[in-house]
Amino acid sequence: MSDPFAHGSVPRGALLGMLGLALAALVGAGVSRTTGIGVTTNLTGSAVEVRDLRFIDQADGSIAVFNDALDQPATRIPAGAGGFIRGVLRGMSRGRKLGAISSEAPYRLTRWDDGRMTVSDPATGHSIDLGAFGPDNYGIFRQLFLDTAPAMAGLAATDPASSRVTRP
Numbered sequence: 001m002s003d004p005f006a007h008g009s010v011p012r013g014a015l016l017g018m019l020g021l022a023l024a025a026l027v028g029a030g031v032s033r034t035t036g037i038g039v040t041t042n043l044t045g046s047a048v049e050v051r052d053l054r055f056i057d058q059a060d061g062s063i064a065v066f067n068d069a070l071d072q073p074a075t076r077i078p079a080g081a082g083g084f085i086r087g088v089l090r091g092m093s094r095g096r097k098l099g100a101i102s103s104e105a106p107y108r109l110t111r112w113d114d115g116r117m118t119v120s121d122p123a124t125g126h127s128i129d130l131g132a133f134g135p136d137n138y139g140i141f142r143q144l145f146l147d148t149a150p151a152m153a154g155l156a157a158t159d160p161a162s163s164r165v166t167r168p
Contacts, residue, residue, distance in 0.1 A: 052106035
């Protein structure tokens, strides 16, 4: 059997590749550390406002959003609009289907004292920090939060171009 290193050491190209990979990892870690991008933290804080919301599919493809405390429609998301909200709800409802939990149970939208906002499912224990999806998607849920406030509860429409819930 022949010795693979009999003619010298590790090829120069492989060494440069390893060096480049190591430098990229260090730069990535440094950027993450200084900007906070990609860093996961276990944040604790106090809830400033909480809304328990039920999302009911309508025959026309829209979604009626009920403030559970008022048991009346607070806003409506028209058919073909609210793609991010629909996507989050699909993901959250998957846990309910697996656990055979009623789809009528409310979801909880919480605004925290540090500015974060989360949507959670008390029935399954799943929670999503909405800040992880960027300011535009965070803003969609912030608008939904405002539109479902008890003092402002009333039917609203959604602007299909931006998927933001707006007042008529």
